[in-house]
Structure formats: C-alpha cells, structure tokens
Amino acid sequence: MKRSFYKLFVTFIVIATSPFLIRYLLINKKIRLLNNIYFNSPAIITTEKNCNNYDALLDKTLDSSFSVSIIKNGSIISSHNEDKLKVPASNQKLFSTAYVLNKYKITSNLRTNLIKARNNDYYLVGEGDPDLSYSDIYKLLSYIKYNKNINVNIVEINTKYYWPKGWTKTDKIFDYGAPITTLAIESNSNNIFNLNKVIENYLKDKYPSSNIKINNIDLNKFFYLRSTKEIYSIYSNPIVSLITLANSESHNFTAESLFKNASKTWNKNIYDELKKWLRIKGLPTSKTNFADASGLSRENKVTTRLIALFLDKMTYSKDFNTYQSSLSVLGVRGTLANRLKDSNLSGKFFGKTGTLSNVFALSGYLYKDKEPIIISIIQNSENIDKNKAFYLLSEIYKLEKCN
Numbered sequence: 001m002k003r004s005f006y007k008l009f010v011t012f013i014v015i016a017t018s019p020f021l022i023r024y025l026l027i028n029k030k031i032r033l034l035n036n037i038y039f040n041s042p043a044i045i046t047t048e049k050n051c052n053n054y055d056a057l058l059d060k061t062l063d064s065s066f067s068v069s070i071i072k073n074g075s076i077i078s079s080h081n082e083d084k085l086k087v088p089a090s091n092q093k094l095f096s097t098a099y100v101l102n103k104y105k106i107t108s109n110l111r112t113n114l115i116k117a118r119n120n121d122y123y124l125v126g127e128g129d130p131d132l133s134y135s136d137i138y139k140l141l142s143y144i145k146y147n148k149n150i151n152v153n154i155v156e157i158n159t160k161y162y163w164p165k166g167w168t169k170t171d172k173i174f175d176y177g178a179p180i181t182t183l184a185i186e187s188n189s190n191n192i193f194n195l196n197k198v199i200e201n202y203l204k205d206k207y208p209s210s211n212i213k214i215n216n217i218d219l220n221k222f223f224y225l226r227s228t229k230e231i232y233s234i235y236s237n238p239i240v241s242l243i244t245l246a247n248s249e250s251h252n253f254t255a256e257s258l259f260k261n262a263s264k265t266w267n268k269n270i271y272d273e274l275k276k277w278l279r280i281k282g283l284p285t286s287k288t289n290f291a292d293a294s295g296l297s298r299e300n301k302v303t304t305r306l307i308a309l310f311l312d313k314m315t316y317s318k319d320f321n322t323y324q325s326s327l328s329v330l331g332v333r334g335t336l337a338n339r340l341k342d343s344n345l346s347g348k349f350f351g352k353t354g355t356l357s358n359v360f361a362l363s364g365y366l367y368k369d370k371e372p373i374i375i376s377i378i379q380n381s382e383n384i385d386k387n388k389a390f391y392l393l394s395e396i397y398k399l400e401k402c403n
Contacts, residue, residue: 039316042282051402054078065381069308071374082305086378089354090250091361092295096259103262106240114140118227125155126183128257129236136234143232153215155222166297180256187253244326248334252294259293304376362389
C-alpha cells in the first residue's frame with residue numbers, strides 16, 4: 001500500500017513539475033535533441049518580464065516611428081510599439097536565409113547544367129548561381145560537339161517573374177534590383193539579354209560551317225522533356241557561403257535565388273511558403289505580409305516582436321552556429337564593418353541591417369554574457385535616424401541586469 005502511494009506521489013510530482021523542468025532545460029539549452037524538437041514545434045516558451053530600466057531607456061530614446069523588441073534568457077524584457085507592422089527592408093533576409101538553411105545541407109551547391117536530348121538538342125539549365133560567369137558559360141559550351149545543325153535552348157523563367165512585387169522602377173535600374181533569373185551572369189549586374197548573342201557568337205567561332213540556332217524555352221516546359229543526358233555541370237560556392245553573402249553583404253539576388261530554389265517557386269512570385277514555415281513554428285505571423293525574400297519590396301510588413309521571437313527560436317536550431325556566423329559583425333564584417341569599430345561593442349553584435357528610403361532596421365544577437373540579448377529595431381519615417389539605433393544598442397550593452 002505504501003509503495004503504491006509512493007509511486008503515485010512521484011508520478012504526480014513529475015507530471016506537475018514537467019512543464020517547468022522542460023522549460024528550464026530549454027532555456028538553458030541542456031539537451032540538444034529537446035532543443036531541436038522545440039525549434040520544429042509550434043510551441044513558444046518565451047515569457048514576458050518587466051524590466052523598468054530597459055523600459056525607461058526605450059521611453060526616453062524613441063519616438064513613435066520606432067518599434068523595438070528585446071529578449072533575454074527566454075523572456076521579452078522590454079518593447080516599444082512591438083506589434084506595429086513595419087517595412088523591415090533587408091531584415092527580411094533573416095527569415096528567408098534561415099528557411100534555406102533548414103532545407104539544404106550547408107555543403108550543397110547550386111548547379112548550372114548543359115543537358116543533351118536524344119534529338120541532339122542542347123539545353124542550358126541554371127539554378128540562379130550568383131557567381132556564374134561568362135567563363136563558366138564558355139566551359140559548358142565547350143562540351144557541345146560538332147554537328148551540321150546545332151540547337152541550343154536557354155531554359156529560363158517567364159519574364160513576368162523577373163522581379164518580385166513591390167520592387168520599384170528605380171530599383172530595377174540598379175544592380176541591387178537586378179532581375180532574378182536562373183541563368184544570371186554575375187547576378188545579372190550586366191544586361192541579361194546579352195546571353196543569347198554571347199552563346200551564338202561563341203559557337204559560330206568554334207563551328208563556322210554549322211547552322212547555329214539559339215532558342216528560349218520556359219522552365220516549366222523543360223520539366224516535361226524526357227530522355228535527356230547531363231553533359232557537364234558548373235557548381236556554385238557552397239550554400240553556407242551563399243547564405244553568408246546574402247546576410248553579411250545583404251546581397252538581394254542571392255537571397256532571392258536561394259529562396260526560389262529551396263521553395264521550388266522559380267515560376268512564381270509568391271512567398272506564402274516562408275510565412276507558413278514561420279507560422280508552423282508558432283510565431284506570430286497574423287496580419288504580416290511577405291512579398292519577397294530579400295526585403296527590397298516595400299510590401300513586406302512584419303513586427304519587431306516577430307523578428308525577435310524568431311531570432312530567439314533560431315538559437316534552438318541545430319544550424320544556429322552556422323546561421324549566426326553568416327550575419328554581419330559589428331565593427332568587423334559585412335554591412336556593420338564600419339560601425340562602432342573602436343567601441344566595447346566591436347565584435348559583440350551579430351546582426352542584420354536593413355535600409356530603404358524611409359526605412360532602417362537593425363536586428364540580431366548582442367553578447368554581453370554567454371547568452372545573447374536579442375534585439376530588433378525598426379524605424380519607418382521620413383526622418384530616419386540610424387545613429388539613434390546604434391546609440392540604443394550601446395546603451396543596452398551598458399545596462400545592468402533587469403530591474
């Protein structure tokens with residue numbers, strides 16, 4: 001009787017305390033398997049905690065054009081307009097690159113292939129390698145053998161999907177707003193319409209007696225081809241290097257190309273898959289809008305609460321170290337290299353900037369102790385004050401523990 005009562009009592013204690021135990025283990029990241037289960041679950045264990053000293057700092061520093069969320073040790077310790085929808089600019093890449101990292105092995109590559117059909121037609125098929133060069137194209141073409149008639153088909157997406165929604169006419173003039181295509185010489189920083197002529201001239205020089213024909217074929221139609229053989233492939237830098245390029249250097253083309261490959265949406269300009277991925281992780285995506293993967297679109301609308309909670313949940317991912325290392329480092333690398341170089345913060349903030357007209361965003365991980373303080377700052381205003389965002393970062397670093 002006593003033994004049965006003891007077992008019942010122990011069972012009750014375990015059941016009653018298990019949520020607290022699990023939360024303790026998660027907050028302290030004690031068990032790797034449990035961390036990964038939590039990352040992939042729809043649960044959010046982040047709590048709210050009042051920190052008067054942090055609140056006072058935000059209140060005296062910021063006006064209504066700012067939104068801020070701060071998380072430490074699993075608790076939102078302070079916020080300012082954190083549920084107000086804002087244009088995040090390149091902070092959008094924080095979501096899309098994590099999505100890609102979740103879908104690929106870090107050693108994977110994007111490929112550009114020369115493929116031959118049974119009828120001796122050749123097909124040039126790419127995956128949006130941002131570093132693809134004319135030398136790579138010539139290398140692929142060198143595997144085309146002599147024939148009286150040589151047909152080369154350039155496989156590409158429909159032109160109506162070259163740019164995501166919300167990219168302005170001005171954006172499209174510059175390299176940062178270059179069209180997103182599967183065959184992009186130097187990330188389409190030069191005129192993409194030269195490729196047909198380049199291929200034709202190369203083959204005419206090599207086989208002057210051949211009848212050379214260059215065609216364009218829609219990517220969707222290529223998938224229905226049968227009896228094809230891969231002749232040669234050019235491999236991109238590893239996915240981890242491309243994610244670093246997208247985050248640290250804020251490279252728009254790379255962010256878009258990576259996401260379109262990972263989500264298999266080359267012939268679409270729909271980013272619902274990214275929003276869905278965040279939602280199934282329990283993150284607050286209600287009323288948000290995702291219009292691209294790079295953040296160049298003004299139609300993106302998110303909250304700093306969403307960004308901060310997401311960055312917090314990423315700390316439980318098995319890929320967190322890789323993800324964090326892809327970010328800019330304050331005073332050291334990337335878009336943050338020239339900020340606060342000689343300060344105590346140099347090398348202690350891993351983050352992502354975001355800049356558009358009337359937009360500035362700064363989000364990431366600030367290391368003062370072993371565990372980072374997670375910070376997301378967005379300002380949407382006609383009077384952008386970047387210095388205030390970095391001042392706030394410095395002041396947060398100086399603050400003592402929550403009180």
